[in-house]
Amino acid sequence: MSWLTRTRPSLQDAMRSLAGLGQHVRRWRARRRASPLWTATVATILAIMLMPIATIFVLAVSPHENIWPHLVSSVLPVSLRDTILLMVGTGFLTLTVGTGTAWLVTMYRFPGRALLDRLLVIPLAVPTYIIAYAYVELLDFAGPVQTAFRTVFGFTSARDYWFPDIRSLGGAIFVMSAVLYPYVYLTARASFVQQSVCALEVARTLGRSPMGTFWAVALPLARPAIAAGSALVLMEVLNDIGAVQYLGVQTLTASIYSTWLQRSNLGGAAQLASIMLLFIFALFLLERFARGGAQVHHTTGRYRSISFQDIEGVRGYLAAAVCSLPFVLGFAVPFLLLARNAVVFLGEGLAAGFLGATANSLMLAALSAIVASALALTLGYARRVANNNIVRPAVRAAGLGYAVPGTVLALGLLIPLAAFDNWVDAFMRSSLGVSTGLLLSGSIFALVLAYTIRFLAVSLGTIEAGLERISPNLDAAARALGSSPMSALMRVHLPMLTPALGTAALLVFVDAMKELPATLLLRPFNFDTLATHVYSFAALEQFEEASLSAVAIVIVGLVPVLLLHRAVAGGRPGT
Structure with missing residues (x-):
């Protein structure tokens, strides 16, 4: 008992410790500096x-040798033109598709809305180079679409009809927009979910139509988030090399790659890379400008859930079709083609080094x-x-x-x-x-x-x-x-x-x-x-043998995409 008495802290000791706590905290805060x-x-x-x-x-x-005059006269005009056009076209399409579908899913109730909300983010799991390979195989002259087209109409050669060329700048814009629009969708959806219901209702009471409310209230409030999503899209466009090379688009990234490896000119590649870094800097400034200087926040701690407006009948099914199309083009069509090839060419895919590439990818990623x-x-x-x-x-x-x-x-x-x-x-x-x-x-x-x-x-x-x-x-x-x-x-x-x-x-x-x-x-x-495995076989026009690797990359990418959607969809304050 005497030992317990000696070792148990007294009330006075505890009070002295609490009294000195403030001094300890002040010293700790000073040491942080x-x-x-x-x-x-x-x-x-x-x-x-x-x-x-x-x-x-x-x-x-x-640089060891000055090829700047050659770059300015021969390489830069084409590279800058293709890069800017690709960024503008992809930015416009992703902005339109991502913002429009996010507004429909957030504000309206129509058939399949809850399922489509999840499906719309899934194309983000597909790398741009994989969807480019898939659509070339699908839409090229020897692909199933053009083959069926010639069979139905009795054409015998490419000179007998016109068909959009997937290996073109327009094809690259379509391919990249199909998988990159979820960046804008997710940021716009998060912003629409966070917006004040009262502000939207006031606009409706003042005579604004649903579309007028979107343009006058919701879109300006969501501008910072949409600008951030668009900036991510444009960064991915600048980073891509597999898709643009395969589709024959000479962007700055493709020019850096060819100048370095094919022309063995490191200094020229570095000069092109410095121009690309200037693009990135300009993109940051543009994104900051698009965000604007205004700050928007809730003025109350009480939050009301967003009340959906019902779209019934033909208009409801039309809204469902509009929201389904990006998922179908960005994921369903290419993934079905990949899955079919992976099953048909399973033996060739496994024999082509799939297991070794998978082990290397898992090791590097871990x-x-x-x-x-x-x-x-x-x-x-x-x-x-x-x-x-x-x-x-x-x-x-x-x-x-x-x-x-x-x-x-x-x-x-x-x-x-x-x-x-x-x-x-x-x-x-x-x-x-x-x-x-x-x-x-x-x-x-x-x-x-x-x-x-x-x-x-x-x-x-x-x-x-x-x-x-x-x-x-x-x-x-x-x-x-x-x-x-x-x-x-x-x-x-x-x-x-x-x-x-x-x-x-x-x-x-x-x-x-x-x-x-x-x-x-x-x-x-x-x-x-897995990525280089797919790239190597696609460069040899043997994409079927790499379809198993492409499917593996897509399946792995689905997990964080769905987790990200869950965080965004359930991110309303007060929930």
Whole structure:
């Protein structure tokens, strides 16, 4: 009993601890401003993330041979024209389809509305290069559509009739719009779900028709979200290489690829890449301008559910048909073709290296997901415990890699990695007489680094959202009780961040499974992923043998797309 008396804290001890808690919290807040170790860590990560961009600009201003006059006279006019037209056409179609279907699904009740709400996001699981290969096989001269057309009308050659050419700029606009419109659909849907019912009802009471309410109230309120979705679409257009090459469109990305690998001119490729980076910068400015400076928020804590307006009869079925068409063109038609080919050519697909490509893809995607999630956790937590004037902008800048096309990223990584390999090889030769060869360039390390730089923003946004839900009082209490920042992270934050970490890793995993441009340029010799496997067989006009790999990529991509839709559809305040 005497031992219990001696060790049990008294009421006075507890009161003294509580009295000193405020002082501990103030000291903890002051230390957040000056955390040299966390600040140095963030600065190091930022330097690695920005290394490709810095390399591109250095190469562009100091090429080994000046081919700038040739680029300006021969390459740039066609590349700029095709790139701008492709961006404008795809941006217009995705804006129209995504915004229109999001408004119908959010505000109206018609046959199949709930199912169509889910189906409309599914095309996002299909990479652009896969749908391009599928539609070429379907609509080309030897494809089933034109064959049936000639049979029905008795035509014998292509000169006897006109048929839209899928291998064209118009075909590329159609193909990309068919799979990229969900970016606009999701952001517009999220914005419409969040809007005030009262504002819409006031517009109706003042005599606005449903369409007038959409143009006067709902669309201006949704402009920032729609601008963000459109910017994502245009970034994907700039990043694509598989679809544009296959469809014969000479964009800047395709020109960089051909200048580097086919003409063996690294300086010229870097100069084209610098122009593409200027495109990205202009796109950021355009997106900021389209968002506008206004801020919209609810003025009450009470939220009413959106009351659907019923569309009955023929108009209801027409609305269902309008919402079904994007899903049919963007997913159902190409996926059915892929599934049919995968079944018919199952033996050839398995024998063509499917299992090896699958294993490589899973390994790379898993490693990238782990590394990107770990770096995102480091950056997000550093911003929480060391929120100073260096860490804040550095964390924002570390996510810029998502805007850098994979071709540019690969070009910017290969040079510093090769320089490091050459330095190590020269040192080992002079010191030990041993050649080390290539250590980092053309290795799995280079691919994981490229994936991490490109998709860090995906995991960072998810983990920062998870950290924002954790009260800062928990940090202060942990530090007051003697925990270091790392101890608080491991014992307090990490268990609470498990769902966010899982989501971040899943998103990076799926994006890495689909990545093609960076993989094509940085992969080791005789190393195929599912994406490069599909690309290689499509380039040989043997797409049927790669259909099994294409189906695998699409199925893996369905999981995060459906999870994302669930978060958007159920994201109304108060629910």
